[in-house]
Amino acid sequence: MTLVHQGFSFPLSTWRSAVYLIAVIGFVVALKGLSSPRHARRGNLLGAGAALLAVGMTFSAGTVNHSVRNLGLAFGAMALGAVVAVPAARLVKMTAMPQMVAMFNGVGGGAAALISVTELLHAHTTGVSPATYVIVEAVLGVLIGSVSFAGSAVSFAKLQELMPTRPIVYPAQQAINGLVGAGIVALFVTAVVTGSTDYVFGVLGLSLLLGVAFTLPIGGADVPVLISLLNAFTGLAVAASGFTLGNPLLIVAGTLVGASGMLLTRLMSKAMGRSIPNILFSAFGAVVTATGTAEGLDGKAVKTSTPEDVGVLLAYARKVAIVPGYGLAVAQAQHVVKELADELMSRGVEVFYAIHPVAGRMPGHMNVLLAEANVPYDELKEMDEANPEMPTADVALVVGANDTVNPAAVNSPGSPIYGMPIIHADLAQHIVFLKRSMRPGFAGIDNALLFDDKTVLLFGDAKDTLQKLVTAVKAV
Amino acid sequence: MTGLVWYLTIFVLAAFVGYEVISKVPSILHTPLMSGSNAIHGIVLVGALFIMGEATGPAQLVLGFVTVFLATLNIVGGFVVTDRMLEMFHAKPQRVPPPAPAADARPAGPDSVPGSGAEDGPS
16 A cells, blocks of 8 residues: 655555654644643644544554444444534533543543553454563553543542542551552563463453542542543553554653643642642541631631622722632632622722632633633732732632631641642731631631631622622612 | 664653643643643544454454544543633733833734734634
């Protein structure tokens, strides 16, 4: 098979490799673009184009298109996948984005694991006993891919609140995880020594178990970091599939994601002021120390206020800092909060949004939500930029945030969130909390700021309350 | 075995590129970047297609079908979700320092958005 074109005569496989090279370049440039705000969207489209090119070219391979039946099944599976994926991706609410990413990541890991399993089965039927390094690659692919698949499934269930978001702990948890890990290693070694492919199913089963077991003790607030880590895992599993199949495209693309995903995971955990091992193994937030009542430890009660009073406070302020949190996202209140900000600005009040890097359920989640409501970029201030301005703010309006403004992170070394950088809402002249209830945040600890003398609370759904505030400000 | 060493070379170099290429990413882009790189490993679909093509016998055919299906979910869903996230960042005003607006050297560059909303995609 050759493609003859004006004197060039290369085998088709060479053209295919060349197209894969172009796709690889596309992926690198896409990642580069995705890390700058200006080129992010173009970067993503470029990545999609590169992927389309590579997938299209794959059909030129004799091993892929030789059988009409297999080709038909391939197209059927792709059509089915697209029919499921596109509506799921387009219709999902912005607040449910993190679990959607977890799901798409998990199925990728599952696919990588299945490739290794099927390739070993295939080698088995052809009667060729695979070389030792092929078994090593395949078993690694199965291990990493299955952990990513099962871990992502648990992350999805946690974020979708199909299961408790709190860490699930049981006695001797780490020991049991260690035992499962040791079992995998034992099977791995046996598979390599005996050269038998049968053990791969044992590895598959135990790896799925390990994926679940190691995800259970990770609390809801830390799940985004977990998803990022599992994303890197899937990348590595894809690279392992590339080794098994001898396909450099999969090796490079998978490794790119694996390496950048590891770095991204570290950046994220740094933004939370924690280390990766601490996130993975400490069952952070398992112990709920918060009382969840309207009385503080010293018996001080919270002060509630009315939208009318807060409206007056806001309308006559010079500078207002809005601190959004996950509560704003759940209430879908991003449009109303912008309405309130616009109303205040039309009265000459200076308004800015103080965005904690991990506000919401994924780093940068809040920026995406506020961008959806057309909040201009320059009104969004990152934590480092916002904190120096907090002492000059007359009002800090905390909308559905809790842990990210908890002063315990700064001044009580015993607190589980000690060391996490926070938005210093406590430095503003007045603090207004919009809360649904006295329930503690993800970390499950009390927030002394709620009981501060400068603080008032407005209970209720964030969207309703903000709507009332808009009306109140207009009435002033 | 020489093939293995060759692939390991590619692996190691790709790891360095992956690490370097996103070295400076603002935290606002953490979510889209995670989602975008999630879509990129959807290229596992290429491997799935090879597996499907070579499959013989019911077990392999079923596994191949499931693998292609899962990989398609990953790649299609990944890119669409990322695009939807990034769609939200449209019409961002340029961060021109207010005191010297004329100092912006690229008033007619392909990326400069004179008003707002001009960069809005056709979706």
